[in-house]
Amino acid sequence: MDWNKAIEEFKIYLSIERNLSNNTVEAYIRDIKLVSVFLKNKKPVNVIRKDIINFINHINKENKSSRTQARILSSIKSFYNYLIFDDKINDNPSIQIYSPKLEKKFPIVLTTQEIDKIISSIDLSVENGERNRTIIECLYSCGLRVSEIINLKISEINFTEEYIRIIGKGNKQRITPINNNLIKYFNNYINHIRSKIKINKRCIDYLFLNRRGTKISRVLVFNIVKEACKKAGVKKNISPHTFRHSFATHLVEGGADLRAVQEMLGHSNITTTEIYTHLDTKYLKEEMANFHPRS
Template sequence: MNWLSLIKDYTLYLTIERGLSDNSIKSYERDVLKLYNYFENSSPININKSEVQEFIYDLSKKVNPRSQARVISGLRSFFDYLIFENYREDNPLDLIETPKIGLKLPDALTEEEINLLIAHIDLSHPQGERNKTIIELIYGCGLRVSELINLKLSDLFLEEGFIRVLGKGDKYRFVPIHISTSNLLVTYIQNFRKQETPIKEDEDIIFLNRRGKRLTRQMIFIVLKNLASITNLKKKIGPHTLRHSFATHLLQNGADLRVIQQLLGHESITTTEIYVHLDRKYLQEVVEKYHPRK
């Protein structure tokens, strides 16, 4: 069994057995391809621990600890798959330590900074209303960029106050939408979206470019980057910054962490708990309010 055949089977396994998203699968695939490029003349079935250590050592000289940790995690998954398929009996990465990278706190904007971004959108531009609706929707519902660009007209249940979102692992969740965001979305669809002529496969997609195709992730990043430049905002921002800000502001205003977990579509509460570290003042207020000895 050669490398490329195994990698192809592995990606099918990630799709069918684990139900991962396309972006996650591509990330895992890139990690394995790094190993393939290093050991092209060897079989992954026969690679031993010392050889993998050599690869990791070489990798550490080229990438930062966070990227190194991600690659190690991806390769560990690949070798677990080989064991699962009875190609190997051991995982050569089991005893290899992942670099300690510390806690990476997500960036978050203040409400004033978000309002500033939105205020600087040029609504006279043909895509101005679309871009404003996009930013309000990501921030107002805490969407991932992949969830935003794939959102469909048939996913809208605005009379009931919800939108249906296809998240990681192709799992749907219903997210409440605030009336102000809902009204903005309806206005965009009725007055601007109808002016576009979508290609056949994107007829149900809400946000389109001038050629009638769904937007790319890169396009959303560009829109936000340009706005940050216009407003002279020094923070590095992207779609995930708006999502983090949504969660952070909910927490600061007293929302329960379990509710935030459901809204964000986090499988584990541990992922959501990172937001607790953003605001020590909030933690102090919770202790003072609920401590049994107050």
Template structure:
């Protein structure tokens, strides 16, 4: 079995059987590309079936010199998944990564903005041009609904259910969920559709896409990063932010104001409550308030 064929079959498995997004599939593939490049550069003839633990360990050792522990742990996890697939398909009997230990890494707390910083960021949008109205709507929507950037750029007009107060979001693995949307975001979306988007001619295939660029096509993830980066510089925000920062801020502010963790989990589309629990660690004063408010010995 050649590496190229094995990786292609694995990609199909991730996409079709596990329902992972294209971005996730590409991330897994990059780690395997690094492994095959290492084998090629060192003139190692091992195939996906014959490669053993020693070779994989040697690769990880070389990788460890170039990346941080978190990236190293992610690569080991990706390789483990690939070889698990080969074992599952009966191409191999054992997984050469089974006894490999990933570096111990602490849980990384997400960056957040305060409510004042969110307001300042949105207020900095230049509304003198049509893209400004769109950009303000984008920020309001992301912060109102806690969307991932991939969920935002694929949002469709047919996903808007304003009478019910919800939008339909397609998340990781094409899993759909309904998320409440704040009336402010509804207002700005309505204005954007009627006054800005209505003057654009959507390109073929983007007729239902909510947010469009000037050429009538959907926005890219990088465009959203750029919008935030420019606004951050404009207000001299001394923080490194990304679209995910708005999502983290959404969850943190809800929790701080008394929202139920399970409800936040559903809105964010987290499969496990453990993923959502990271927000509890952002503000320990919240825990103190919970005990003081609800403990029977208060």
């Protein structure tokens, strides 16, 4: 079995047997393709522990972060567990290789002033200006992931009860409230912008469309955010996910119950949400340092 065949079968296994999302599957496959390039002269079933250690040393020399290295190693372990599951090998050559210690890394968070500057920087007179403003407002007001934004459907918006139904990771559903400002943006975009687009029949229910009438891509959302931040003069290293972090952090800073924040983010485990309490502590320390006379 060569690498291409093994990777293709692994992809099917992840999709069918493990029922993982397309984005998660593609992330696994990207990692294993990196291994296949490095070990192109060996068949995957003949790879030994030393080969994988050499590969990890190789990506370490490329200055990959410890977090990236840990993710890739996890993908390798899953790949070889699959080969065991499929009776291609008996032992996992990566099983006793340990991930590098992860540095504690807090996510970048925008201030409310920075968010206002970013949204205000969008030129509404140009094509797609209204759409782009609505996308960024939705990222922040609802704390959505990029995959959730691009797959958001009009039928999932309840304008009367003021909430949206999100299909998140693992096809889990959650309800997220929407504020009056976002409802106004939704209505304006749907009635005055989207209504003028010739919509592809397969995309008739998707909220955010490109000029071809099909749903927008992840890359487009990243570009929209980068361009808006550049115009606003915000120097932080921003991605669409930064608005999700900011959404959660501002809720916690405002006194929201952590369980409620967990529900709105769609986290399975509250320990994932607890990082925002650490961010809040950092915020409190900064406030103390800035404003207390003894600081």
